[in-house]
Amino acid sequence: MKILVAVKRVVDYNVKVRPKADGSDVDIDNAKKAINPFCEIAVEEAVRLKEKGIASEIVVVSMGTKQSQEQIRTAMALGADRGILVETDVELQPLAVSKCLQKLVEKENPELVILGKQSIDGDNNQTGQMLGALTGMPQGTFASEVAIADGKVAVTREIDGGLQTVSLSLPAIVTTDLRLNEPRYATLPNIMKAKKKPLETISPDDLGVAVEPRVKTLKVEPPATREAGVKVGSVAELVEKLKNEAKVI
Amino acid sequence: MSILVVAEHDNGSIKGATLNTIAAAQKLGGDIDVLVAGSDCQGAAQAAASIAGVAKVKVADNAAYGHQLAENTAKLIAEVGKEYGYILAPATTTGKNVMPRAGALLDVQPISDIIAVESENVFKRPIYAGNVIATVESSDAIKVITVRTTAFDPVAAEGGSAEVVTLDAAHDEGKSSFVGEELAESDRPELTAADIVISGGRGMQNGDNFELLYKVADKLGAAVGASRAAVDAGFVPNDMQVGQTGKIVAPNLYVAVGISGAIQHLAGMKDSKTIVAINKDEEAPIFQVADYGLVADLFEALPELEQSV
Ligand SMILES: Cc1cc2nc3c(=O)[nH]c(=O)nc-3n(C[C@H](O)[C@H](O)[C@H](O)COP(=O)(O)OP(=O)(O)OC[C@H]3O[C@@H](n4cnc5c(N)ncnc54)[C@H](O)[C@@H]3O)c2cc1C
Numbered sequence: 001m002k003i004l005v006a007v008k009r010v011v012d013y014n015v016k017v018r019p020k021a022d023g024s025d026v027d028i029d030n031a032k033k034a035i036n037p038f039c040e041i042a043v044e045e046a047v048r049l050k051e052k053g054i055a056s057e058i059v060v061v062s063m064g065t066k067q068s069q070e071q072i073r074t075a076m077a078l079g080a081d082r083g084i085l086v087e088t089d090v091e092l093q094p095l096a097v098s099k100c101l102q103k104l105v106e107k108e109n110p111e112l113v114i115l116g117k118q119s120i121d122g123d124n125n126q127t128g129q130m131l132g133a134l135t136g137m138p139q140g141t142f143a144s145e146v147a148i149a150d151g152k153v154a155v156t157r158e159i160d161g162g163l164q165t166v167s168l169s170l171p172a173i174v175t176t177d178l179r180l181n182e183p184r185y186a187t188l189p190n191i192m193k194a195k196k197k198p199l200e201t202i203s204p205d206d207l208g209v210a211v212e213p214r215v216k217t218l219k220v221e222p223p224a225t226r227e228a229g230v231k232v233g234s235v236a237e238l239v240e241k242l243k244n245e246a247k248v249i
Numbered sequence: 250m251s252i253l254v255v256a257e258h259d260n261g262s263i264k265g266a267t268l269n270t271i272a273a274a275q276k277l278g279g280d281i282d283v284l285v286a287g288s289d290c291q292g293a294a295q296a297a298a299s300i301a302g303v304a305k306v307k308v309a310d311n312a313a314y315g316h317q318l319a320e321n322t323a324k325l326i327a328e329v330g331k332e333y334g335y336i337l338a339p340a341t342t343t344g345k346n347v348m349p350r351a352g353a354l355l356d357v358q359p360i361s362d363i364i365a366v367e368s369e370n371v372f373k374r375p376i377y378a379g380n381v382i383a384t385v386e387s388s389d390a391i392k393v394i395t396v397r398t399t400a401f402d403p404v405a406a407e408g409g410s411a412e413v414v415t416l417d418a419a420h421d422e423g424k425s426s427f428v429g430e431e432l433a434e435s436d437r438p439e440l441t442a443a444d445i446v447i448s449g450g451r452g453m454q455n456g457d458n459f460e461l462l463y464k465v466a467d468k469l470g471a472a473v474g475a476s477r478a479a480v481d482a483g484f485v486p487n488d489m490q491v492g493q494t495g496k497i498v499a500p501n502l503y504v505a506v507g508i509s510g511a512i513q514h515l516a517g518m519k520d521s522k523t524i525v526a527i528n529k530d531e532e533a534p535i536f537q538v539a540d541y542g543l544v545a546d547l548f549e550a551l552p553e554l555e556q557s558v
């Protein structure tokens with residue numbers, strides 16, 4: 001089967017992002033960028049399915065600026081076979097991303113589309129579900145286990161109360177949670193090989209998708225800061241403070 | 250403009266998160282209807298009708314909605330919701346699963362995890378693991394929103410007497426089915442609703458040592474949470490994870506034990522009223538957000554704490 005994997009270029013998860021002084025946007029131009037951690041897990045899952053002989057081809061797609069090529073190359077170094085960049089400088093929101101993906105699904109006919117559950121910049125947690133609506137495919141979100149058999153995929157999902165398993169007919173959409181797998185590192189030979197793998201660049205126009213944002217960011221600001229606290233010398237002092245000062249126990 | 254709140258429930262009763270979501274809806278102004286989609290869910294429907302401030306309860310009682318399968322439920326929400334100006338649900342795993350799907354069916358860009366209503370089309374929401382708060386404006390005719398429950402005080406569960414309307418909808422897409430679930434059972438309060446939360450991290454070393462935390466928790470009537478590292482290492486199940494990608498909590502008292510304080514963990518607890526950190530490393534970043542920090546070995550501090558509360 002063919003698997004389509006969507007990867008997003010985001011600020012590295014170690015960076016503590018701050019608003020710009022004028023509050024117009026976040027200050028990330030010079031921050032280190034990486035594949036969104038959940039997307040890395042998506043790529044890894046596809047590669048494992050290929051190693052098991054279940055998947056035959058892995059197509060990785062990213063939407064965004066030209067620089068997103070780097071993340072597509074990384075995904076190819078991890079094992080994806082070819083890449084598609086939908087290039088645009090417009091700020092993309094999940095509705096636009098899922099519309100582009102819908103067109104690519106029509107073109108590529110994958111049996112499985114794997115996305116991250118959430119991008120760690122916008123923290124939307126929407127795109128996979130929205131792609132499900134647009135394509136009519138069933139969805140297994142927040143997956144911690146994926147098992148394919150008999151034209152179906154069983155997805156174990158991390159939900160608030162514990163774990164839930166659903167069975168979906170193929171083609172289907174899976175969004176990854178953190179414990180689905182532990183992604184491998186790209187080796188140097190594989191990074192070199194990835195440079196020769198095909199990477200096609202198209203535009204949202206080519207796909208006939210209008211990507212203008214529907215939601216406008218008016219301003220960004222830091223969250224309320226906490227007053228610096230105190231160190232206590234002992235458990236007894238801690239309990240005393242919780243009882244008499246904070247009055248929380 | 251009228252508002253539809255999608256209830257979180259277990260067919261028999263309404264979950265607390267629904268009450269916080271209705272509180273957010275009240276900030277918008279307008280009649281608030283509640284949609285209860287489930288199977289054998291008359292109990293939940295009746296409970297919804299008693300919530301203060303609800304105008305009408307719409308019930309879709311059908312096997313197709315039994316486990317809130319997104320494929321079926323999103324269709325229902327989009328169909329019922331297209332008459333409304335707003336569709337709101339709590340930002341729980343159920344809400345996050347189904348609302349974006351409903352939004353796309355309506356050609357709407359949903360807004361996740363709002364923490365404030367600024368005006369009828371302007372909202373605040375955290376981004377970048379809560380390091381930044383964005384004020385966003387929606388231009389969609391219908392606003393599809395999930396609500397961060399910790400940011401809104403719940404409305405009263407009693408006092409209302411809404412009319413209950415039965416819908417004869419039955420969307421069965423036939424593409425997904427429920428196989429089973431493993432739900433954590435605990436006599437302790439639910440993490441997201443508890444007044445006190447005590448969480449353990451990698452410093453706990455193994456699952457057995459969590460007993461030390463449970464003992465303190467039981468004396469305080471607290472819920473127990475964990476860092477991702479503790480869950481990944483298999484000390485405790487996934488439903489205990491607090492953080493950017495786990496549960497968001499904001500109790501009166503949060504006690505972090507053997508947790509370093511990574512931004513992804515802070516994202517889930519830093520709005521707690523009082524924060525305590527117990528960590529043997531005095532440089533641990535968790536101390537930067539703690540009201541009371543105790544530099545100590547948790548294996549000594551926890552038994553002592555159990556004795557003195
Ligand atoms: C995309 C993404 C999403 C994430 N989401 C989350 C999330 O939702 N929630 C979350 O928690 N993390 C999340 N993380 C992981 C996060 O970055 C940290 O790795 C994690 O929070 C670390 O957990 P920890 O503090 O328990 O472990 P560590 O960072 O290893 O800290 C352990 C602490 O225990 C202390 N300690 C050890 N022994 C003792 C002792 N005997 N007595 C006292 N103190 C002791 C140490 O000094 C140390 O500070 C996410 C990461 C990524 C990349």
Ligand SMILES: Nc1ncnc2c1ncn2[C@@H]1O[C@H](COP(=O)(O)O)[C@@H](O)[C@H]1O
Nearest residue numbers: 006007063115116118119124125126127
């Ligand atoms: N610009 C993008 N390019 C490729 N994939 C994306 C993009 N935006 C979102 N996605 C995919 O959708 C997932 C969820 O993102 P979000 O809905 O933004 O939280 C990500 O983990 C990606 O797999």
